Amino acid sequence: MGKIILRNSPEKEVSPVTLTSQALxxxxxxxxxxxxxxxxxxxxxxxxxxxxxVPSDLVDLHVDFVNALSIxxxxxxxxxxxxxxxxxxLVRMGQYQQGIQLLQIALQNISDYYQKNNIIFNNNExxxxxxxxxx
Numbered sequence: 695m696g697k698i699i700l701r702n703s704p705e706k707e708v709s710p711v712t713l714t715s716q717a718l719x720x721x722x723x724x725x726x727x728x729x730x731x732x733x734x735x736x737x738x739x740x741x742x743x744x745x746x747x748v749p750s751d752l753v754d755l756h757v758d759f760v761n762a763l764s765i766x767x768x769x770x771x772x773x774x775x776x777x778x779x780x781x782x783x784l785v786r787m788g789q790y791q792q793g794i795q796l797l798q799i800a801l802q803n804i805s806d807y808y809q810k811n812n813i814i815f816n817n818n819e820x821x822x823x824x825x826x827x828x829x
């Protein structure tokens with residue numbers, strides 16, 4: 695999972711809600727293009743995460759994680775239609791924030807599982823990116 699996160703994380707962090715608001719305020723549709731790398735990252739993360747073999751005692755945590763990624767990805771996709779369907783985009787802004795909260799909870803639960811089971815990643819292991827996301 696660490697490899698998936700590293701590969702699909704955007705180089706530059708952007709706030710989708712801020713970008714969408716700025717696009718509306720300036721009536722500049724091109725600002726929404728900055729959402730594409732983030733959207734692709736979430737979309738690819740969902741697709742790749744579904745192929746990862748997971749130990750049976752981690753399945754529920756993994757499903758929560760994938761669901762949070764999927765909610766976030768769907769919300770991001772909806773933000774891109776803000777000029778055509780502002781009401782849906784407004785709903786998607788709320789879903790995006792909910793998805794991020796669910797993602798934080800899922801990552802914390804997985805991190806707690808690892809800690810409880812004395813699973814530790816070295817700095818040179820990709821898993822460190824997965825558990826280190828929370829800071």
